[in-house]
Amino acid sequence: MTMPALPDPDASRLDDLDQAALHRSLLARVEAAWQLCRELHPSLPRPAVWLDLRGKCAGQAHFARGGLRFNPVLLAENRVAFLVEVVPHEMAHWLVHHLEDGPRARPHGHEWQTVMRRLFGLEPRTTHRFDTGRASPAPYRYRCACREHAFTARRHSLARRGRGYRCRHCAETLVYLGCHAS
Ligand SMILES: [Zn+2]
Ligand SMILES: [Zn+2]
Numbered sequence: 001m002t003m004p005a006l007p008d009p010d011a012s013r014l015d016d017l018d019q020a021a022l023h024r025s026l027l028a029r030v031e032a033a034w035q036l037c038r039e040l041h042p043s044l045p046r047p048a049v050w051l052d053l054r055g056k057c058a059g060q061a062h063f064a065r066g067g068l069r070f071n072p073v074l075l076a077e078n079r080v081a082f083l084v085e086v087v088p089h090e091m092a093h094w095l096v097h098h099l100e101d102g103p104r105a106r107p108h109g110h111e112w113q114t115v116m117r118r119l120f121g122l123e124p125r126t127t128h129r130f131d132t133g134r135a136s137p138a139p140y141r142y143r144c145a146c147r148e149h150a151f152t153a154r155r156h157s158l159a160r161r162g163r164g165y166r167c168r169h170c171a172e173t174l175v176y177l178g179c180h181a182s
Contacts, residue, residue, distance in 0.1 A: 005036055005119055005121045006029070006033060006036065006088065006120065008084070009025070011079070015079065017079075019072075019076065022079065023051060025083065026051070026070060026075060026082070029083045029087045033088055034047065034091060037119065040115075040119060044095060047066065047068045047091075048065070048066055049069075049070065050062075050067060052069055053071040053072075054073070054141070055071070055138075055139040055141045055150065056139035056140060057071060057178070057179040058070070058074045058078075058086045058179070059086045059087070059179065061090050061093035061097065068091070070082075070086065070087075074086075078128070082128075084122075085125070085128055088122055089116070089125075089128075091120075092112050092115040093107065095119075096111045096112050099111065108124065138155075140152070140153070140155075140156040142159075142174040142175060144166075144167035144170050144172040144173070144175070146167060146169050146170040148177070149165075159176065
């Protein structure tokens, strides 16, 4: 039996927020999740927060940059689910990474699942239950040496099945960024 460790957001209030207020709500949720993690790991550094993710990926823990990235389009379209699921999901990655063996743990492995269950009282799901269809017609982000590329679902599935795509500018093979490309 698990209990939600963060309070449920007020859905009707969230729906009325303008963009700036919604972003403040996200920051407050990140702060609350971080405070909860510090009960377990008092020296956990405070993550920086950026609202600069695009495409299909809702959130990303970016260890090299030292913080969490979130997708403002998906936040605006899925307000409650975003605060309830995505913020703890990424904060759990942040916490696990800073545990002693964290950098060697699998992204959604035992340690991450335990944090999701025990600390946040959530089922450790790796996908979020909201519609990503409206965010972009080419929601899959790929990277080469020089820039980011946006793939449609069709191109993405061809790439997943082994077709290699090269950048016309730098000629490097494109690599899928996914949500854990930190
Ligand atoms: Zn994840
Ligand atoms: Zn390139």
